[in-house]
Amino acid sequence: MPKKSSRIIRQSPNTQDDIRRAELDIARRARAAFDALSIEEAQKYLSRLSLQQAQTLRYNWQFNARASQIIPFGPWTYWVVLAGRGFGKTRTGAEAVRYWARHHNNVNIAGPTQGDVRDIMVEGESGILAVCPPNERPRYNSSQAKLIWPNGGKSLLLSAEEPDRFRGKQHEKLWADELASWRNTDAWDQMVLGLRLGHRPQAVVTTTPRPTKLIRSLVENPNAIVTRGTSYDNRANLASAFYDAVVRMYENTRLGRQELNGEILTDNPNALFSPLDIDAGRITHDTFMAKRDSMVKIVVAIDPAASSNENSDETGIVAVATDGNDYYVLEDWSGIYTPRQWAERAIALAEYVGADVIVGEGNNGGEMVEYTLQTVNRDFPVRLVRASRGKAIRAEPASAAYEQHRVHHVGSLPKLEDQMTLWNPSGSDGSPDRLDALVWALTECGLGYFDTTGIIRYTQQLAAESKTPQRSAAENAIEAMRMQANGR
Ligand SMILES: Nc1ncnc2c1ncn2[C@@H]1O[C@H](COP(=O)(O)OP(=O)(O)OP(=O)(O)O)[C@@H](O)[C@H]1O
Ligand SMILES: [Mg+2]
Numbered sequence: 001m002p003k004k005s006s007r008i009i010r011q012s013p014n015t016q017d018d019i020r021r022a023e024l025d026i027a028r029r030a031r032a033a034f035d036a037l038s039i040e041e042a043q044k045y046l047s048r049l050s051l052q053q054a055q056t057l058r059y060n061w062q063f064n065a066r067a068s069q070i071i072p073f074g075p076w077t078y079w080v081v082l083a084g085r086g087f088g089k090t091r092t093g094a095e096a097v098r099y100w101a102r103h104h105n106n107v108n109i110a111g112p113t114q115g116d117v118r119d120i121m122v123e124g125e126s127g128i129l130a131v132c133p134p135n136e137r138p139r140y141n142s143s144q145a146k147l148i149w150p151n152g153g154k155s156l157l158l159s160a161e162e163p164d165r166f167r168g169k170q171h172e173k174l175w176a177d178e179l180a181s182w183r184n185t186d187a188w189d190q191m192v193l194g195l196r197l198g199h200r201p202q203a204v205v206t207t208t209p210r211p212t213k214l215i216r217s218l219v220e221n222p223n224a225i226v227t228r229g230t231s232y233d234n235r236a237n238l239a240s241a242f243y244d245a246v247v248r249m250y251e252n253t254r255l256g257r258q259e260l261n262g263e264i265l266t267d268n269p270n271a272l273f274s275p276l277d278i279d280a281g282r283i284t285h286d287t288f289m290a291k292r293d294s295m296v297k298i299v300v301a302i303d304p305a306a307s308s309n310e311n312s313d314e315t316g317i318v319a320v321a322t323d324g325n326d327y328y329v330l331e332d333w334s335g336i337y338t339p340r341q342w343a344e345r346a347i348a349l350a351e352y353v354g355a356d357v358i359v360g361e362g363n364n365g366g367e368m369v370e371y372t373l374q375t376v377n378r379d380f381p382v383r384l385v386r387a388s389r390g391k392a393i394r395a396e397p398a399s400a401a402y403e404q405h406r407v408h409h410v411g412s413l414p415k416l417e418d419q420m421t422l423w424n425p426s427g428s429d430g431s432p433d434r435l436d437a438l439v440w441a442l443t444e445c446g447l448g449y450f451d452t453t454g455i456i457r458y459t460q461q462l463a464a465e466s467k468t469p470q471r472s473a474a475e476n477a478i479e480a481m482r483m484q485a486n487g488r
Contacts, residue, residue, distance in 0.1 A: 013200040027062035059133040083229035083262040089206035091126035093175040110158040166190035172198035180210040211275040273420040301441035315342040316437025322445040332416040392425035
């Protein structure tokens with residue numbers, strides 16, 4: 001291990017900035033000179049480098065980075081990098097950690113799930129292990145979820161799935177990747193509370209944005225520096241298969257403005273749901289658990305995709321609970337699945353949330369839905385529902401309940417929320433499978449138009465079962481409606 005990196009180099013924040021400015025100046029001038037070379041000259045220059053020189057150049061981030069990827073100078077607290085897919089967000093965060101770890105003991109990192117932290121932020125192609133040259137590379141202790149740097153500094157690896165692990169943890173510097181996709185926003189609140197070690201505690205947040213309260217408040221925070229960028233900015237460094245696939249999927253769509261351009265889309269007048277309403281109703285997992293016993297019905301709804309190849313639609317699988325007044329959206333386990341897989345996921349979710357029933361859309365091959373679910377679990381109650389109205393009309397009561405803040409998302413459900421706030425009922429944005437499943441689940445929990453056919457059938461059934469002389473079914477229906485109106 002070279003001597004240079006064998007201890008933490010402590011400097012005051014201003015000295016650190018001054019030295020970095022000078023280093024950056026040299027690196028940027030070298031880069032400008034390199035960029036001015038013709039291709040032949042550049043090739044000739046590179047071919048003359050020794051192995052060590054080539055290695056130095058490859059790992060010199062100040063030389064390789066674009067200006068928008070360099071840690072800003074000055075006394076900011078949050079550096080918020082909001083950019084499209086493939087911009088180089090993860091690389092930017094990993095390089096910031098690498099630089100900070102030279103000077104600080106507690107540079108911690110956090111991501112949406114343990115898997116993301118390990119596979120993307122630590123071991124990924126633009127993660128910490130890949131961006132550090134061998135003499136700077138930390139040791140990865142996966143069982144303790146830690147990195148140990150050659151100079152003795154440590155980085156805790158935290159995931160938003162376990163907000164409890166954030167409690168009491170203190171940070172000098174932090175890197176949070178894909179914050180807009182964190183399921184538990186309370187994990188971020190815990191993280192901010194712990195950002196208090198050293199002379200200048202700072203966090204870099206690298207994420208494709210979503211119009212959530214958390215992202216909007218970070219952007220407006222006077223102590224934040226916001227950097228914006230697009231997928232196109234990093235085209236030169238992206239594998240063409242990735243670039244083509246991502247651009248083809250999103251270009252010229254509204255979601256593309258978020259996923260490629262990194263825009264925060266708060267204003268979609270055509271969408272049925274507003275991100276502000278979703279945020280206003282949102283509660284934490286702990287708040288829901290305190291109310292859990294007052295739930296009167298819990299439903300999992302499934303909207304199966306027609307086919308199951310890589311490009312096919314997703315199968316919507318969403319769980320909702322109700323206490324009779326409000327609605328709680330608990331989980332969204334939608335994805336691209338084979339029939340066997342979606343049946344397993346739906347049953348697993350039903351067991352996980354303690355659902356009373358699974359509802360499935362029975363319009364196209366409804367029996368198949370029932371049969372497939374029963375191959376996984378014969379005994380779970382399944383109910384088929386039929387769509388007699390169009391998607392948009394079916395979703396209207398749900399849209400009104402969100403406006404009244406009677407629907408509460410438990411934590412954040414990023415992909416479902418994207419579909420809710422971006423899907424345009426009059427456009428051609430494809431099939432909103434997560435949203436469909438949500439609407440079915442809400443409807444099964446009792447949110448919907450007042451449907452008299454059910455009541456007429458119910459009163460007919462009561463009449464048939466009863467031995468006393470009966471009023472007509474219509475009279476019974478009117479009586480039932482009156483009772484409902486009186487709240488009985
Ligand atoms: N300035 C740069 N010079 C060279 N390569 C870069 C640069 N910035 C990013 N890259 C490379 O581009 C690729 C994509 O970067 P990265 O994974 O950081 O993007 P991302 O924005 O996090 O993508 P995603 O949206 O998929 O999370 C990686 O191979 C990364 O190392
Ligand atoms: Mg990334």
